[in-house]
Amino acid sequence: METCKICKGDQDSKHYKGFNICTECADLMEDLMSEYFLRTLRHEGSDTKTGYLKYLENGKQFLSDYQRIRKHSKRHLKHMEEHVHEEMQKGAEGGKQRYLERLLQAINWLERCPEFYNYYFKEYYVCPGCGASIFDHYDKQDVGDWLMITCGKCDTVIKKYFSPKFVS
Incomplete structure (x- = not known):
C-alpha cells in the first residue's frame, strides 16, 4: 500500500492521478x-x-x-x-x-x-459546454447541501462542492 504525501498515512484509494493522497486528505x-x-x-x-x-x-x-x-x-x-x-x-x-x-x-x-x-x-x-472563460462568466448557487458553480452563459455545471449547513 502506498503512503499519503500529506499525512504519511496509508493511501486507501486514488483520488488525484499522479498524487498519492488518502481519502481524508x-x-x-x-x-x-x-x-x-x-x-x-x-x-x-x-x-x-x-x-x-x-x-x-x-x-x-x-x-x-x-x-x-x-x-x-x-x-x-x-x-x-x-x-x-x-x-x-x-x-x-x-x-x-x-x-x-x-x-x-x-x-x-x-x-x-x-x-x-x-x-x-x-x-x-473554461466552460466545457460553450468554451467561455470561467473567470468572466460564472454563477454560484446553493442547492441543498451543494454549492454549484455554473457557467454564466450556458448554465453548464462547472464544479459542485458538498457544503452542508449545520444547525447549532
Whole structure:
C-alpha cells in the first residue's frame, strides 16, 4: 500500500492521478480548493476588464486563465493558515482539533507542491459546454447541501462542492 504525501498515512484509494493522497486528505483538499476557487473567481472575475485594459495600455503580458488560477495561491495559503491557527488558539477540541491539525498539514503540503493547483483546476478554466472563460462568466448557487458553480452563459455545471449547513 502506498503512503499519503500529506499525512504519511496509508493511501486507501486514488483520488488525484499522479498524487498519492488518502481519502481524508482528499476531503481536506476539496475544502481548501473550493475556498480558493471561489476567492479566485470573485477576485479575478471582478478585475478581468481592468487587467486587460492595463495590458493594452502598458503592453504587459496578460496572464492566461491557466496561469491566473495560481496567481494568488500563496496569499490564500497564508490566509487559510492564519485562520486555522486562530481557530486552534480558541481552544478547539476533539474532532474539530483533529480537522484543524490535518487541514494545516494539507496547507503545508500545498506550499511545497503548488503545481497541484494547476492539476486540480485543469478542467475548470473554461466552460466545457460553450468554451467561455470561467473567470468572466460564472454563477454560484446553493442547492441543498451543494454549492454549484455554473457557467454564466450556458448554465453548464462547472464544479459542485458538498457544503452542508449545520444547525447549532
